[in-house]
Amino acid sequence: MANITIIGAGGWGLALANIFAEKHNIKVWVHSDSNYKLLSTTYRNDNYLKDLELNRSITFSNDIEYSIVDSDIIIIVTPSFAFADACHSLKPFLKDNQILVSATKGLDKKTGHTMTEVARSIISGDFELLALSGPSHAEEVARGVPTALVVGGEKAVSEYVRDTLSILPKLRIYNSTDRKGVEIGGALKNIMAIAGGIIDGLNLGDNTKAALITRGLHEIVRFAMSKGARTDTMYGLSGMGDLIVTCSSGLSRNNRLGRALSQGKNYEDVIKENHGQVAEGVYATVAAYEYAKKNDIYMPITEAIYNILFNNANIINTLNELMSKTPKNEGVL
Secondary structure (H helix, E strand, O other): OOEEEEEOOOHHHHHHHHHHOOOOEEEEEOOOHHHHHHHHHHOOOOOOOOOOOOOOOOEEEOOHHHHHOOOOEEEEOOOHHHHHHHHHHHHHHOOOOOEEEEOOOOEOOOOOOEHHHHHHHHOOOOOEEEEEEOOOOHHHHHOOOOEEEEEEOOHHHHHHHHHHHOEOOOEEEEEEOOHHHHHHHHHHHHHHHHHHHHHHHOOOOHHHHHHHHHHHHHHHHHHHHHOOOOHHHHOOHHHHHHHHHHHHOOOOHHHHHHHHHHOOOOHHHHHHHOOOOOOHHHHHHHHHHHHHHHHOOOOHHHHHHHHHHHOOOOHHHHHHHHHOOOOOOOOOO
């Protein structure tokens, strides 16, 4: 049994807290006072995990120092736009022997940096830094639906975190030494999930979806290689695995955004309808598009989603342009 703190009480943070509470002592730091009061009294938040009462052994707190003072593993599960602020809040209270894990599937939209790169730029000291990702709808993880994830980091510590956080047979965790690859796969699949939702909303069918997933994976691999990540990681749980699940399911917030876009809505209206909850794919699209432009990386699907989101590009015309590009060898990255 370990002492584990979850930083962030959105759907994914609460899902991880609920499954880990079956084996460990869990604290959850809650940013919003209203959400803190709701969770600490009712142990549920239907805006994130509908009709689910959380494990009552979980301790909720809005005091950051209290939340992490005795923690062995601290898992940051905030939206990407709030990740840096969370790191600044943690910084004064971290101890060198604590392990910090990012479970945020996103990129910094200003720099294109992964979340662990953001953390390392803010927090100094002799602490371990890992990334947790993989195909995982929060609603399913919270209910104990069999799920496999991957944790990326230095070999020995990633093996320790793997073994500590696995809740067999419900949650099986693998480890990888390619931390950066684990993060990139988890972030960029969100862009493709928006495209997948557009395909679903237009009822274009399985052929189109299969083309998106395979060609989208090529874009993710190109991006990952430019960042020094390993190609094989992109064909694992955090790359191909997460790409399949988010492109194919209406449980994905990014997929739902794509469906709404296909019906003529703009993403700002969708955010309002979802109580301000922003699909991470929006931020990832900005970060990946800007990075690709600066580094001459060919990412036509990403560029298409960027233009649909921010330049009011016509979806049908954009699709036709993608499908009318000059034919090329499939194996060329």
